Amino acid sequence: MNRHREQGRDLQQYAIRLFGPDDFARVCVLEEGENGAPYPAAVFIRQASQLYPLTFFVSESGSSISGYTIGAISQDAPSDAWVLRLKVAPHYRQMRVGSALLQALVAALRGKGVDTICLSVSPENAPARALYQKFGFTVIATEPGYFGDGQDRCIMILRV
Numbered sequence: 001m002n003r004h005r006e007q008g009r010d011l012q013q014y015a016i017r018l019f020g021p022d023d024f025a026r027v028c029v030l031e032e033g034e035n036g037a038p039y040p041a042a043v044f045i046r047q048a049s050q051l052y053p054l055t056f057f058v059s060e061s062g063s064s065i066s067g068y069t070i071g072a073i074s075q076d077a078p079s080d081a082w083v084l085r086l087k088v089a090p091h092y093r094q095m096r097v098g099s100a101l102l103q104a105l106v107a108a109l110r111g112k113g114v115d116t117i118c119l120s121v122s123p124e125n126a127p128a129r130a131l132y133q134k135f136g137f138t139v140i141a142t143e144p145g146y147f148g149d150g151q152d153r154c155i156m157i158l159r160v
C-alpha cells in the first residue's frame with residue numbers, strides 16, 4: 001500500500017496489483033472515459049485481460065479502481081514490449097498513481113526478459129509525456145496520422 005503525502009495531508013492510498021475478473025466493470029468505465037463508447041471499451045478490456053494477464057495492472061484506492069495499465073510483449077520480438085494503456089481516473093491524478101502503475105509494469109516486463117519498451121503518445125499530451133520522460137522514455141519518431149487523420153503520435157522508447 002502506497003501513501004502519498006503532500007504538505008502534511010494524506011492525498012491518497014492505493015495498492016497496485018494485477019487485474020482480476022472483479023475489476024472488469026470498473027476498468028471498463030475508465031477505459032470508456034467521458035466521450036467513449038461502452039462496447040469497444042468492454043471488448044478491449046476483456047480481450048486484454050485474456051491476452052496479457054501478467055502485464056495488466058490496476059491501482060485500487062479503497063473500493064475504487066483509480067487507474068490501470070496494460071503492457072504487451074511483441075510476438076515476433078519477445079525482447080520488445082508496448083505500453084498499450086496507462087490511465088488514471090481524473091479524481092486521482094497527480095498523486096503518483098500513474099507513476100506507480102508504470103513502475104509495476106516496467107518491472108514486470110523487465111522480469112520477462114524485455115529490454116525495450118515502446119509506446120505512442122499524442123504530442124499534445126503534456127502530462128503523459130512528462131511522466132514518460134521522467135521514467136527515461138525518449139521520443140524516437142513523430143508519426144503524422146498514426147491513428148488516422150489528425151491523430152499524430154510520438155513514438156517513445158525506454159531501454160530497460
Ligand SMILES: CC(C)(COP(=O)(O)OP(=O)(O)OC[C@H]1O[C@@H](n2cnc3c(N)ncnc32)[C@H](O)[C@@H]1OP(=O)(O)O)[C@@H](O)C(=O)NCCC(=O)NCCS
Nearest residue numbers: 086087088093094095096097098099120121127128130131
Ligand atoms: C498521464 C497520466 C497517466 C498521469 O498520471 P498521474 O497519476 O496523474 O501521474 P503522476 O502523479 O504519477 O505524475 C508523475 C509525473 O508526471 C508528470 N505529470 C503528471 N501530471 C501532470 C500534469 N497535469 N502536468 C504536467 N506534468 C504532469 C509530472 O512530471 C509528474 O511528476 P511530479 O509529480 O514530480 O511533477 C494521467 O494524467 C492520465 O490518466 N491521463 C489520461 C490518459 C492518458 O493520457 N494516458 C497516457 C496515454 S499515452
